[in-house]
Amino acid sequence: MNPIAKYQFPPAKNELVAFDRGFPLAVVSILFIVVVIIAGLVLSSQHSIDAANARLVYLAAQTRAIESAASGHYQVPVQADLLDYIGAEVNQDAIITVVDENRDATIDYIIYRRGGRVTSYAPGNLEVTKEN
Template sequence: MNPIAKYQFPPTKNESVAFDRGFPLAVVSILFFVVVIIAGLVLSSQHSAGAASARLVYLAAQARAIESAATGHYQVPVQADLLDYIGTEVNQDAVITVVDENRDATIDYIVYRRSGRVTSYSPGNLEVTKDN
């Protein structure tokens, strides 16, 4: 671009006004950083949603286990047993595994697989990995 002092008088010939090479580079750099920030926010929200779903599934499994133990015929809850508590949205396209190693109606941990992520949750411990 030409300096502003050059335009004090009307141009004598047709000059095209153009940007120098730095302007497009600056625009592309700004757009790149905006895309990186938005992608980070989206990934963070997906991780948070998966963690919240895993916690919900754990609480539902624990409630179903206590309910089952109260009847005197305890069995480790399976995914179908949890539908009333977790709803269809959390259950949709998910594979849920409930582990109670001692069969004492206290759930040790759950494994929640959905959308290519494997979330393992036990109280105080949350692990998220990609599904292979």
């Protein structure tokens, strides 16, 4: 880049103002950093959404289990039993597994599979892994 002192007077001929090699490198570097930050935010928000959905599914399963036990005919809730509580958006393209090992109407944990991620949730324990 030319020094500013050179441009105190209008150019005598049609000179193009050019950038040196460092300017495009700086622009590309800044754009790369912005893309990395945006990608990190998107991945972080997806993780948060999966965690919130898993907690919602757990609460819905626990509620359905209590209702079933109160009726006198307890059965572990399945995905179809939870639709009224979780809604179509949380259920869309998801595979939900509810685990109550000792069948006491207290859900031990749930497994929520959606979009290539497996979220396992039990009270106080949240694990998110990629599906194999």
